[in-house]
Amino acid sequence: MQGSNLKITTKLPEVSTTIFTVMSALANEQNAINLSQGFPHFQPDLKLQSLVKKYMEMGLNQYAPMAGIIPLRKAIAEKYRDLYVAEIDFEKEITITAGGTQAIFTSILSVVNKDDEVIIFEPAYDCYAPTVELVGGKPIFIKLRAPDFRIPWDEVRAVLGSKSRMIIINSPHNPTASLLDSTDIDALTEITNNSDLLILSDEVYEHTCFDGREHESILRYPHLLKRSFVVFSFGKTYHSTGWKLGYCIAPEALMKEFRKVHQFNVFSVNTPFQYAFADFVKEKEQYKSLNNIYQQKRDLFLNLLKDSKFSALPCHGTYFQLLSFEKISQMYDVDFARELTIEHKVASIPISVFYHDKMDQKILRFCFAKDDDTLIKAAEKLNSI
Ligand SMILES: Cc1ncc(COP(=O)(O)O)c(C=O)c1O
Numbered sequence: 001m002q003g004s005n006l007k008i009t010t011k012l013p014e015v016s017t018t019i020f021t022v023m024s025a026l027a028n029e030q031n032a033i034n035l036s037q038g039f040p041h042f043q044p045d046l047k048l049q050s051l052v053k054k055y056m057e058m059g060l061n062q063y064a065p066m067a068g069i070i071p072l073r074k075a076i077a078e079k080y081r082d083l084y085v086a087e088i089d090f091e092k093e094i095t096i097t098a099g100g101t102q103a104i105f106t107s108i109l110s111v112v113n114k115d116d117e118v119i120i121f122e123p124a125y126d127c128y129a130p131t132v133e134l135v136g137g138k139p140i141f142i143k144l145r146a147p148d149f150r151i152p153w154d155e156v157r158a159v160l161g162s163k164s165r166m167i168i169i170n171s172p173h174n175p176t177a178s179l180l181d182s183t184d185i186d187a188l189t190e191i192t193n194n195s196d197l198l199i200l201s202d203e204v205y206e207h208t209c210f211d212g213r214e215h216e217s218i219l220r221y222p223h224l225l226k227r228s229f230v231v232f233s234f235g236k237t238y239h240s241t242g243w244k245l246g247y248c249i250a251p252e253a254l255m256k257e258f259r260k261v262h263q264f265n266v267f268s269v270n271t272p273f274q275y276a277f278a279d280f281v282k283e284k285e286q287y288k289s290l291n292n293i294y295q296q297k298r299d300l301f302l303n304l305l306k307d308s309k310f311s312a313l314p315c316h317g318t319y320f321q322l323l324s325f326e327k328i329s330q331m332y333d334v335d336f337a338r339e340l341t342i343e344h345k346v347a348s349i350p351i352s353v354f355y356h357d358k359m360d361q362k363i364l365r366f367c368f369a370k371d372d373d374t375l376i377k378a379a380e381k382l383n384s385i
Contacts, residue, residue, distance in 0.1 A: 012130050019353045020126075023337065027347035033378045036347040038174065038320065040369035044240040045286065051276035060275055064268040067259060068096025068247065071278035076247060079281055086219040092252040095262055096245070098269045100204040100233035103248040105131050106265055107200050107229035108166070110257040112137040116165035121151060123354030125174050125202065137165070139356070146324070146361050147313050149176035153187040160191065166198045167191075171216060172205035172317030175351050175365040179209060179316045180216045185224070192227060198254070199224060204233035204246070207290040209317045210298060219249065226251050229258065234277055237287050245273055294319050294368075297375065301368045304379035319369035322351065326362040328385060333360050340364070346381050 023036035043049075067073065073090035080086040088094060097103040104127055112118055114136035120128050122141050129139040142155050156167070169188070171180035192199065201218040209215045218228045230249045235241035250258055280286065301321055302312055310323040329336055333350035341347045348364040368375060 011134055015130055018126060019334075019349055023341065023347050023349060026338065026341050030341050030345060030347075032341045032345040032347045033374060033381070034347045035366040035368070035370065035378055036349045038367050038369070039241045040239040040319070041371050041374060042239045042369070044238050044243075045280070048238060048240070048276055048280045051279055052272050055272035055275040060271050062271065064096070064271040064274055066263050066268050068094065068268070069271070069274045069278060072096060072274045072281070075278050075281040076249075079284075079287075080217075080219050080249075082284070084217055084220045086222075086225070088219070088249055089252065093255050094247055094249050095255060095259060096247050096269055096274055097262070098246070098266050099235060099241075099244040100202065100231050100246040101127055102244075102266060103229070103231040103246050104128065104200065104202060106258055106261045107231065107248060107250070108132055108137070109135055109265070110261040111198055111254065112165055115163060117159075117161070117163040118165060119156060119159065119167040121169070122356065122359075123149075123175050123351050124168075125170060126354065128168050129356065138163075140164075141356050143355065143359065144176060144178070146176075146322075146363060149173065149178040151180075151184055151187070153184075153191070156187075156191060160195075160197075164195075164197055166200055168200045168202065169218075170202040172208055174205065174318055175320055175322070175349065175354055177313075177315040177318045177320050177322060179213055181213075182216065185216055185221060188224060189221070192224065197227065199228040201228055201230045203230055204236045205318045206232060207237050207287045208294045208319060209291055210295040211316065213316055215317075225249075227254075229254060237290060238277075238280070243273055245269060245277065297368045297370075297372075300372060301366070301375050301379065304376060305382060308379075308383045309385060310382060313363065319367055321366050321368055322363050323348075323366060323382075324361075324363050330362070333362055333364060334358075336362075337364055340385075344381050344385060346378050 020037045027034035073094040077088045077090040108131045112135050116137045117140050118132045120139045132139045140159050206215050218224050218230050233246040309328045313322040315321045333352045337350040348366050351363045352358045352360045
């Protein structure tokens with residue numbers, strides 16, 4: 001094709017094809033069971049699907065209002081009043097987005113300026129650092145370490161300075177499956193008190209917390225919410241990752257900036273799906289049952305693997321289970337994950353890829369949001385090693 005000699009200066013020199021694409025392609029090529037990418041095997045509820053169809057057939061197929069349709073924003077505000085006694089203004093403090101990813105992108109774009117520092121805990125979901133870099137900001141990486149992956153708050157205090165602008169938290173956490181608890185909330189409160197530090201709280205796995213543990217949403221804490229963008233995803237909660245629908249909640253002053261970017265970023269997101277969710281979000285059992293559904297999957301997967309040579313790390317939430325292969329091999333985790341896919345036909349994600357310096361702890365991430373049969377077959381293969 002013409003144009004291949006064009007001079008292009010890349011804005012993201014470090015970024016290449018993501019490991020998710022690489023591992024999924026390898027899984028396909030090798031006919032391996034794909035526990036790498038984080039999407040569920042299950043279909044969205046049939047009632048939700050027919051609501052989408054209903055609103056399409058009703059002719060609701062043109063642009064939605066920029067911030068999202070009002071019935072959906074009202075339903076979301078109602079949901080969090082019920083869950084956390086949170087008072088959220090549906091007109092000024094909620095915007096519907098094209099998935100959690102766009103909400104994260106737009107939050108960062110709207111308030112992080114050149115040379116601003118953004119604290120990112122690693123291993124980190126892959127879009128945070130590139131987005132900060134795109135706006136000329138500087139990611140400040142702090143490592144979380146196996147087996148518990150707790151936030152080392154003293155290290156956070158040590159890096160805070162006049163350029164610190166934002167701290168990104170993610171609970172339940174991908175890829176480590178750890179949760180923030182009340183001591184983390186206390187530390188976050190102390191650190192942000194009397195500062196201009198903003199919080200971006202990625203809560204896309206809000207309804208996957210296990211063993212009776214509660215999700216520590218920022219929405220529970222008005223003193224933190226007043227400086228926060230809080231990000232959610234319908235994809236994760238309703239097994240509809242391909243629909244790419246989510247939302248951001250933030251106080252009016254932050255949401256004003258968010259919408260300035262959002263209107264030129266996507267303007268609005270698709271209309272009939274918003275109407276469908278406006279009805280479906282009211283069905284509380286749908287999201288309240290999710291913790292149990294995924295806890296059963298986690299327990300099944302762990303039970304199937306109890307005699308294997310892999311060692312399971314604590315998994316308190318999300319739909320990911322980390323397994324250490326330290327007793328099996330001393331290979332670099334990326335190479336081991338490749339070998340596991342090619343030789344044993346199970347694809348996973350090596351967690352070194354979630355650290356900017358590719359720190360290897362001999363740990364792989366497996367997604368257990370799959371039907372029981374798939375988990376049983378995968379476990380058979382892993383047990384044979
Ligand atoms: C931690 C985390 N944040 C955000 C997202 C993106 O959510 P969405 O698919 O709604 O864009 C994901 C998806 O895997 C995720 O794992």
